[in-house]
Amino acid sequence: MISFEEARATILENVQTAPKTRIKLEKLLGSVLGEPVIANYDMPHFDNSAVDGYAVCLADVREASSTNPIQLPVAGEVRPGEQAPSSMPSGSAFRIFTGAAVPLGADAVVMKEVCENLGDTVKIGSCPTAGDHIRRRGEEFLRGKQILPEGMRITPAVVGVLASLGQASFMVRRKPTVAVISTGNELLKPGKNLTSGKVYDSNSFALIAALEALGIEEFLPLHCREDASETKKVLGLALDFADVVITAGGISVGDHDYVKPVLEDLGVKTLFYKVAMKPGKPVFFGLSSVNKKGKRQYVFGLPGNPVSALVTFHQLVRPAILKIMGEESSFNGRLPEQFKATLMSNLKKHPDRMEFVRAVVSMKGEEMIAYPCEGQDSHMLGGLAAANALIMLPTGSTGATTNDRVDVVLLNWHG
Numbered sequence: 001m002i003s004f005e006e007a008r009a010t011i012l013e014n015v016q017t018a019p020k021t022r023i024k025l026e027k028l029l030g031s032v033l034g035e036p037v038i039a040n041y042d043m044p045h046f047d048n049s050a051v052d053g054y055a056v057c058l059a060d061v062r063e064a065s066s067t068n069p070i071q072l073p074v075a076g077e078v079r080p081g082e083q084a085p086s087s088m089p090s091g092s093a094f095r096i097f098t099g100a101a102v103p104l105g106a107d108a109v110v111m112k113e114v115c116e117n118l119g120d121t122v123k124i125g126s127c128p129t130a131g132d133h134i135r136r137r138g139e140e141f142l143r144g145k146q147i148l149p150e151g152m153r154i155t156p157a158v159v160g161v162l163a164s165l166g167q168a169s170f171m172v173r174r175k176p177t178v179a180v181i182s183t184g185n186e187l188l189k190p191g192k193n194l195t196s197g198k199v200y201d202s203n204s205f206a207l208i209a210a211l212e213a214l215g216i217e218e219f220l221p222l223h224c225r226e227d228a229s230e231t232k233k234v235l236g237l238a239l240d241f242a243d244v245v246i247t248a249g250g251i252s253v254g255d256h257d258y259v260k261p262v263l264e265d266l267g268v269k270t271l272f273y274k275v276a277m278k279p280g281k282p283v284f285f286g287l288s289s290v291n292k293k294g295k296r297q298y299v300f301g302l303p304g305n306p307v308s309a310l311v312t313f314h315q316l317v318r319p320a321i322l323k324i325m326g327e328e329s330s331f332n333g334r335l336p337e338q339f340k341a342t343l344m345s346n347l348k349k350h351p352d353r354m355e356f357v358r359a360v361v362s363m364k365g366e367e368m369i370a371y372p373c374e375g376q377d378s379h380m381l382g383g384l385a386a387a388n389a390l391i392m393l394p395t396g397s398t399g400a401t402t403n404d405r406v407d408v409v410l411l412n413w414h415g
């Protein structure tokens, strides 16, 4: 049995970032940038007005104030989308709108709120300083400057930036295809009638939801009964299709747990099988290259208990998916994922494993506090659904008491 830290390090050492591919702007959300984004023109592209008002020359309005407005003829009007007038006739103003090109020779724009529109003339009721309300060409980015780094997850705001560059497609990392296999004779598809001895298959849905939240789009959901030849057939299908294979259940040492022997039979090399963590002791990680495309494939065998499946997914599979997708988690101004919080009740544990306790963290004044959730058993999903964090109690410790400072990792289901 290896430690949680070793397990995570083994996964990250063996997982490779996917190749790059070009995709359309419309499809970018949830991918990770495969190239730095460089300004391909000065942004903004031309001097333009930040307000609705009047473009003026300073020399004409130096004496203007609310009690002494200066009256100027209006030489014309510039609307957004029109070319900038090539000159400012001296002693006049141009009516201008937000986003419209500032006439050449104008020094500032005065907001319409301090002006009085008299039709052919305008009374300017304040003296601006040079550059007032003008968004200058290149003031955000000069052509050639890096705007966003490679490895950044594409959020709605990133989509906006990319669109504003005027390109129809961008380089991103290819997303892996994932097969998700639930195992067990007791599993029933939601929608069917519950009968004695059966449980609804929640793992397939929860794991696929977790993958979708990370931006994964191509899945193969599969189910297999506790039967060696069926397990072999289903895992074979999964390995034919997917870059990443995730199984849930059937990975312990029970008489009907076929996943590990069948994976080995199919040529999957075991890198680890048991991890000193709770929930989730039986966790399998292996590599396969049996795929016809000759690609390296990653196989995760997660425990069947719903909490164990999701906690091991979050702590071990998610980092692998993010690495394959090329995500550098330090970008996007994210909060640190692990920090200290004050424990609000006593927790006991066995020293043999690291324990992840579902918890709700919040701020109390300046301090982060953590309340363990009700229902900490591995089959009790409600506690995980209520939690926003996991308290990490290390191997060797026998628990923690109220007011102890404990390590907490945020549950971040998104990338």
Ligand code: AMP
Binding pocket: 182, 183, 184, 186, 187, 199, 200, 201, 202, 203, 204, 248, 249, 250, 251, 252, 254, 303, 304, 305, 306, 379
């Ligand atoms: P296993 O790891 O196969 O021994 O399963 C451990 C526990 O998790 C058993 O109580 C199973 O019924 C339950 N379980 C396994 N797979 C699922 C699933 N897909 N959805 C809900 N519960 C499951």
Ligand code: MG
Binding pocket: 183, 184, 185, 249, 250, 304
């Ligand atoms: Mg089972």
